[in-house]
Amino acid sequence: MATQPKVVIIGAGIVGCALGDELTARGWTDVTVLEQGPLFATGGSTSHAPGLVFQTSGSKTMTEFARYTVEKYNSLTLDGRWCFNQVGGLEVATSPERLAEIQRRHGWLSSWGVDSRLLTPGESAALHPLLDADRVLGGFHIPSDGLADALRAGEAQARRAMARGARFLAHHTVTGIETTGDRVSAVVTDQGTFPADVVVSCAGFWGPSIGRMVGQPVPLVPLAHQYARTTALPVLEGRNDEHTQASLPILRNQDAGLYYRELVDRIGIGSYAHRPMPVSLDDVAHPHDAAMPSSLAFTEADFEGAWADSLALLPSLADAKVEEGFNGIFSFTSDGMPLMGESPTVQGFWLAEAVWVTHSAGVARAMAEWLIDGRPGTDVHACDVNRFEDVQLAPSYVHERSCQSFVEVYDILHPLQPAGAPRPLRISPFHARQEALGAVFLEGGGWERPQWYEANASLPEVARVPGRGAWASRHWSPIAGAEALVTRERVALYDMTPLTRLEVTGPEALAFLQRLTSNRLDRPVGSVTYTLLLDAVGGIRSDLTVARLETERFQIGANGNLDLDWLRRRLHGDGSVQVRDITAGTCCLGVWGPLARDLVQPLTDTDFSHRGFGYFKAKHACIGDVPVTAMRLSYVGELGWEIYTTADLGAKLWDTLWQAGQRLGIVAAGRSAFNSLRLEKGYRSWGHDMTTEHNPYEAGLGFAVRRSKEHFTGKQALEGIGDDTVTRRLTALVVQDRNSVVMGHEPVHAQGRPVGYVTSAAYGYTVDAPIAYAWLPAELATPGTPVEIEYFGTRVPAVTAAEPLFDPEMSRLRR
Structure with a gap:
């Protein structure tokens, strides 16, 4: 490809405009942006977006996207008018659960380096005088949040891109995408054909239609979201003018699924408190036929509860009524994250979809870096369109989970919150045996994964497991601790089938x-x-x-x-070379514990002794009647093997090991015990501990x-990088209070300031202390350094520790 590739961006909404700006700023100036509607009020989601930019997220990536969006749009103007009004953001709690949640959210922003503070009810009402302080238990203030004027911000970026050579063309409806071999070569419109080396779909909820032109699934669902404007409020008279529009912080009452912004002397109210309203693209007008095809008729009955909750929180609304409203279409995905990246089958076809104004500039920057430099500067694995398994691309799955994403926009979600329907989808060959043992399943990657087994409730080891706080107790049982202890003392079976297995041959x-x-x-x-x-x-x-x-x-x-x-x-x-995914046709049991060899060796003629089957070795063998591939690995830090066989023989493998293990006190153990054991050994989890x-x-x-x-x-x-040159380290922490089990993403403080954040955490049942791993400055990673973890607004003392915390001599693994 030439140094200056021909880039065609489909869609001149906020994302397409931002991407045009970011690409041309980096020297790629042969950029054409095609828009089916007018410029720049295109008729898509950008045209009606309320423009609230809240930076708070439990995702470091999404917070970084939002932070860059704030920084960039705050620096833009268009014809002397602002593109971002930094009025700040205020979240209020009207329930004890939400009060705890905003403390957790404050911790996230402290982790990611965004300034914020927690407020009393009186301080919240002083910041936003329309609030009824008696309805509020506390508040969370982010001074750098604010209002983006999406149309002005889009046009301002487009003008900068055009000044560098980009073209923005209105009323060009894309009708096809041409390919040569497995690469894009041109975009066809009703106004002509545009040669292209790179095509980026920024078409918003029209994205699935664009994707179908090259056979690329775009797993999003357009859903309608209610937005209303009140009549004029006397209390706001004279406070703002048409230029400023707003001076009060943007406000969220997430307990009621509502947000609010000023519109001069009116209030705009957005609601997620209604039923999911998916929209078929067949029912959406083309911009040629409607000025605002993404704006649907307001369904008043769906807003009745939202209005009642608004009157309770903002009593001044009693002097007003809903003057107008609409149901605006936005894109939702099955996991609530954007869709970014290149098609796996059509080279040069890229996606930047399901992106809201809040994250638009950050996503555009990452996309430009990805295209030009080969990688984004921000970790985007949770946004990569190729993250989904095939089953997660089924239209019914995408529809149901995306509707659930809408419902959960403002919900309090636990890190272990189990997914809803459709379930179960993927089950291992051991599933029936696990159900018989009372397995409590969570889900990941479509797989049903046992978290613990109720059959183990009578284990005497349960009495040795300490309690923990209410939040950490959700989706947890002391049974999990007993399973971890039995693994250390006897032997346990772990279902490792959901681990992705690839075969590379040739x-x-x-x-x-x-x-x-x-x-x-x-x-x-x-x-x-x-x-x-x-x-x-x-x-x-x-x-x-x-x-x-x-x-x-x-x-x-x-x-x-x-x-x-x-x-x-x-x-x-x-x-x-051939690469194929063999996960679905195979299964795996982890057989781990000091008695693992006593279990396996009598079942096979193959030598499973330490001398005959060394650590990090693999052998083909038979366990009873079952041909297997055994690998002497242990992610839990104990003697044992990962034992693989074909899916049709999985149940037989389980039964063979289970029956033979009864004399040894074998148990089935779940992911909760697994996570505890791996942290005691300091084993990393990619995507959590490092990216x-x-x-x-x-x-x-x-x-x-x-x-x-x-x-x-x-x-x-x-080159030039080593253990002695790094400025930050992933560091083991031991929490001093046995009952303070943190969950991840909490900020770590030292010398009175935030210095890092937790990645993974669990209770270490063998070391008998809560464990956390955190990114810290290298100078603080020395074992014995006191730190504090901020957990729901409380500072929990901890100390850095040498790792691994358990069996540093590795003697348990090498028996």
């Missing part, structure tokens, strides 16, 4: 994997290697276990569909990098 399989991973894989058949996928600047894309099962066949334990996508994109296409924003030495994974390899992706970027 004469060039070794060379292919050597180029892409950080560790040395040219080891004998039967070897297993822990390694990393790095990007070009040394950021950690994933961590893998790679087993060499035959000279030209490798099995990879991966972190999900993004790893499959990453590998497939790097195939040469000559057939010398592309971190390098291996910061994350404590330098041992997985072999600099002696001739070449691997990211090697050059790591």
Whole structure:
């Protein structure tokens, strides 16, 4: 591709305008933005967006997107008029549960570096005088939040892009996308054809229609969201003018699913308190036929509860009524996150969809970095369109989960909150056995995953498990602690089937994997290697276990569909390497604990002794009647094996091990115990503990990098970086109070200021203390340094610790 590729952006809403600006600012000026409606009130979601920019999110990525949006739009003007009015944001709690939640939200922003403060009811009412202080238990103020004028911000960015050479063309309806081979080559409109090396769909809720032109699923659902404007309020008379529009903070009453903003002397009210109202694109007018096709008729009955709740919170509304309203269409996804990235099947076709004004500039910057530099500066794995498994792209699944995302916009969601329908979807071959043992299932990646087993409630170890606070007790049971203790003392079975398994085969399989991973894989058949996928600047894309099962066949334990996508994109296409996902046709049991060998060895003729079957080795064997591939690995820090077989033999494998294990006191154990055990050993979880924003030495994974390899992706970027040069570290913390079990994302304070944030946390039942891992400045990572974790507004004392906390000599693994 030429240095200056031809870029066509579909859609001149806020995202398309922002992307045009970000691309041209970086030197890509051959940019054409096609809009089916007029410029810049296109008729899409941007045209009616209320413009509230709240930065608070439990996602570091989404907060970063919003923060950049605030910074950028606050610096823009259009013809002397503001594009961002930084009036601040105020969230109020009207229930004890919400009061606790805003304390947690304050912790998020402290973690991500955004200034905020908690308020009393009186302070909240002083900041927003329309509030009835008697209805409020507390408030949460973010001074840098504010109101974006989406149309002005879009046009201001478009003008800057046009000044650098970009074209914005109105009334160009895209009718097709041409491809040459597996690459885009042109965009066809009703006004002509535009050659393109890169096409980016920023079409909003019309995105699925654009995606269908190249066979790319765009898993979003357009849903209507109610917005109303009141008549004039006497209390606001003279407070604002048409230029300023607002001076009070934007306000959210999330207990009632409502938000508010000033409109000179009126109030705009947005509601998520109504039933989901999905919209079929077949029922949406084209901008040629309607000035605002994304604005549907107001359904007054759906707003009755919202109006009553508004009158209770803002008594001044008694002097007004709803003057006008509409149901505006916005895009929702099954997990509430945007859709970003390149199609896996059509090169050059990119998506930036399901993006609200709040995150628009941040998403555009990340997209521009991705296109030009090959990677975004912000971790976007939770936004990558390729994150979904095939089952999660089924239209019925997308529809149901996206509607649930609408319902949950303002809900208080626990980190372990189980997903709703449709369930169950993916079940392992052990599912019936697990149900018989009273498994309590949560869901991840579509898989039903046992969290603990009620059959273990009578274990005497349950009495050794300490209690914990109300929040940490949700979706938890002391049974999980007992399962962890039994794993350390006897033996347990863990269902590892949901772990993504990839098979890489072919004469060039070794060379292919050597180029892409950080560790040395040219080891004998039967070897297993822990390694990393790095990007070009040394950021950690994933961590893998790679087993060499035959000279030209490798099995990879991966972190999900993004790893499959990453590998497939790097195939040469000559057939010398094949990569396929074998997860669905296989299953896995983790057999771990000091008695694991006593369980397995009598069931097989294969030598499972330490000398005969060393650590990080793999063998083919039979367990009873079941042919298996056994790998001597342990993510829980105990003697044992991951034992794989085909899905049809899964139930037989479970029964064989379960029956033989009765004499040893075997238990089935769930993910809650698993997470506790892995943190005691300091084992990282990609996507939680480290991402592309971190390098291996910061994350404590330098041992997985072999600099002696001739070449691997990211090697050059790591030159000069080592354990002694990093400025931040992933650090183990031990919490002093046994009852203070934190959950993740909490800020860590030292010397009276926030210095980092928690990634993963659990109670360590063997070390008998709560554990947290956190990113901290390197100078604070020295073992024994006192710190504090902010947990629901309370500072919980903790101390940094050497890792691993359990069995640092690794003697348990190497028996």
